[in-house]
Amino acid sequence: MSIFIRVVRLAHGADLPLPAYKTSGSAGMDLHAAILTSLSLPPTERAVIATGLSIALPKGYEGQIRGRSGLALHCGIACYNAPGTIDSDYRGEIKVMLINLGKKTVNFERGDRIAQLVISPVIKVAWEEVYALEDSERGTGSFGSTGLN
């Protein structure tokens, strides 16, 4: 299934590629850093990185900004609000919030693929408030109640 999504490349990202699926089965489209100069992120430091993109998601969809496993594994880079949520009515620039959880400074260059955008359907809830909930197999068991391995 695919849908059309309106996208604007902002002036500071006009020369960067649109996010794209790297393989036919990819769930996420990689987002590029629309930074003007290179950026150094020392260990434990955070940065909010521009993508140069604004989008208009159709109603009933959301965008999720997720980290890239390779950056996490090799450099300790994570999205610290993971997953970031892009609301369907958001028209501002998509930004990526990264933290360096590794031991070395990580350098980013303009155009680097810093995270990925996954588009998902959203199910809206209307609360049906009740006095008590019906029993279930799990009941109130949590946090390892089924055993740890």
Ligand SMILES: O=c1ccn([C@H]2C[C@H](O)[C@@H](COP(=O)(O)OP(=O)(O)OP(=O)(O)O)O2)c(=O)[nH]1
């Ligand atoms: O990683 C992210 C997360 C959010 N946003 C944008 C799109 C989203 O629609 C908006 C608000 O995000 P969120 O709801 O997570 O933040 P909030 O702290 O609840 O702010 P608000 O009160 O504006 O909803 O910020 C991004 O660009 N990148």
Ligand SMILES: [Mg+2]
């Ligand atoms: Mg919010």
